[in-house]
Amino acid sequence: MKRYQALADTMAAEIRAGRLPVGTRLPSVRHLTTQYGVGQSTVFRAYYLLEEWGLIRARERSGYFVAPGAKVATQTASPTPIAEPAAIDVSSLVFSVLDAVKRPDVVPLGSAFPSPTLFPLARLAKSLAHAARMLDPWSTVVDMPPGNEQLRRQIALRYIGMGIAQPVEELIVTNGAMEALTLSLMAVTKPGDVVAIESPCFYAALQAVEHLGLRAVEIPVDPHAGLDLDVLAEALVKHPVRACWFMTNFQNPTGATLSIEKKRALVDLLAKHDVPLIEDDVYGELHFAADRPPPAKAFDTKGLVMHCASLSKTLAPGYRLGWVAAGRFADAIRRLKLMTSISTSIPIQAGIADYLQHGGFDKHLRKLRGALLTQRGAMEQAIARWLPPDVGFVQPDGGYFLWLQLPEHVDAMQLHRRGLEHGINVTPGPIFSARHAFGNYVRINFGHPWSPQVESAMKTLGELLRAAS
Template sequence: MNRYEALANAMAREIRSGSIAAGSRMPSLRQIIAQHGVSQSTAFRAYYLLEEWGLVRARERSGYYVARGAKVPAEKAPPATPPAQSGSVDISDLVFSVLDAAKHPGIVPLGSAFPSPQLFPLPRLARSLARASRLVSPWSTVADLPPGNEQLRRQISLRYVGMGLSQPMEEIVVTNGALEALNLCLMAVTRPGDVVAVESPGFYAALQAIERLDLRAVEIPVDPASGLDLDALAAALQTHPVRACWFMTNFQNPTGATLSIEKKKALVELLAKHDVPLIEDDVYGELHFQPEYPLPALAFDKHGLVMHCSSFSKTLAPGYRIGWACAGRFTDKVQRLKLMTTLSASIPAQAGIADYLQYGGYDKHLRKLRASLQAQLREMEAAIARLLPRGVRVTHPAGGYFVWLELPEAIDAMQLHRLAIERGVSLAPGPIFSASHAFTNCVRLNFGHPWSQKVEHAIRTLGELLDHPSVRGADR
């Protein structure tokens, strides 16, 4: 172990034992240097590690403080009851430290949130973009202010028709990716201090949005196989003043779980009874391995309460940043928020995707993409069976490109993440998927990259690391 790692581990033990209280200021770098006789670089790197582990937070020009939640015990949230209290969220530092670590070039991106861009028809899309940007009317700058490029909204509307749903193009707000759509929908239906129900484990961006907007989260357990626990949701709606839900109903991030049609219907009915809007994040829906698109909750909504958000970022054009919201009765409000915050999505990017949808062969591309992902899932499952220890449980998603691994209870996923990065492999550790940093023995793996010796080797590395003493919590 390096000197800075030893120092960080020593400080981590002090924090975990509670001898430095949550919220209190850590010793200054200067104090650490004097006290432990280490170099400035060692002291700095030790704090960097502590920050990466979510144990301390840096405050600008003020030093390091023990993070709230740093003492959260390493145990899973109870599976079928909602947490007793809704709480404010403190997730971003952890997420950003993990994302930053995974960005380094050369890392095998098992922790990535995106599929491989090699799976996308980028040259064909570039031709559409080039043609559309030559042809687009200069005046569209003004005319295409929200709700966005008319041709694109028509094409999106037609895709809903393909699912048997009617979404008039007037009710489609084009956004900078689904992330903006989700954020605008959340803003449209909440005020600071409101309670929002989210999934646990769930997409960290929901937790970040809740943190940013001064909302409070109530976490609803997600079963890795059957998805959201509706009984827990019903109980939460009874005991908390829930103002909105943010759920992913198809190929949920991170578990890959999909709600059955019956559960989707029951969800919509339950929320209608309480008049609570549902922000439905459906960015993976098109990546189904079964023949049909699994209908979103939107399909069963009779009250305009479901805000259906999706994008082309996971299926066609990750960098174009084009998504949309069908926001039901909240459409006008979402449009206005869009106009106020970012005005409009990029006009040529919208026009380029519209052209591709009309002439580029999107459905053919999707069929190919789904087949690739399904084949990669088979490889991933085989490698996991072959190379990871027996105690590992893995989900079997019917679409998307994530599997969720439950490792033996003693495993510390944050430590595993750190050691894996050092060996050139990223993964998404469980604690970034909940406000309480639970799921300490879980990881999300991405199978959205073409299978290769390198990926195979990365799984083998994970298998080796699962035997590493510090990963097994030996130094706690």
């Protein structure tokens, strides 16, 4: 490690530990050169690196300050893994939260979706209209599972863009990623089986585990480093884990992305135990860095990874078009699909195939990513402006969620309820956990274009947080 990297690491640790609160002015360059006995250029390069990491921010003519996205959602607040696999009962809590999302009078900070206004709905309508007009009546039979071939070829092309040679035959078109995930789970488990899930995790995984009568082992996710592979390795030895359901990129709710090394290690570990991975990768295309982070599927040589994705968050909300690259489980999943929902809507499949071929998906994606990045900035500024300084979060490199760590004494469920009374919906941490942990966390959504309503909602949120203190 170079000297400037070591210096940056040291300072990053200070910031992440909360010893340098948000807004704190960093020591001057001169001060540091004296303190650490290093050259000015070393200090500058360390600062540039910290800035790149999103930990500090320069203000013109006043030096560097600790940025809002710097504070740690500390691992200490994550629950330790459940010692014994447990049945789950989380649905009623989730639904009381989800039902609030549909209220038009509520600012959707708690929504699971980006704003529908960010998508090329008019262009999609054109593709859908064209495809419906041209629909071969027999496609209603031919395009049944695994699905429309032209569409699956277009999807396979996107895998090539990720460096994955994805056989079209192993792609099953589904009603959004949710069906892909559920069918994948059904394909490799039976009631009573143990599955490994994340903690915190996407609440739908908890619900699926619950309604399929499975038992869950929770593996902690660190907002910086992602899934704890050591705990997973231990769980694989201790429990008869039949499947894992993990989100490898911009995890919901933490925003964590597994490094390439960890993805490779995860795939190797599971291959060693012959345990299938259900990989939820619905946010992977929403990256703010130059390149799309690869899925774990990229390192799968045994067909053990079921890579589930959709266009619901990237192109076509409400169309319900997803898929699974199902590896060795393709035929089992195709049959389950046929059995439970017969087929994905034929005109929708044809319409999306037309759009992917002619609509300009990549251009739209660039625009969408730009909008989300801008909104992340606006949200961070609003947090710095309105929320108490002891609210922490780790800046995500993609997606549209912030996982806010509130002071220990704040009850996220109560904040959620108080919020609704004031026309604000935030997603309380406990719905992301089988044991209703994360009682002082909330997830907020920056997927909506900035507006006076959102700004005002953040101000109100700050007032509610202060009132709770």
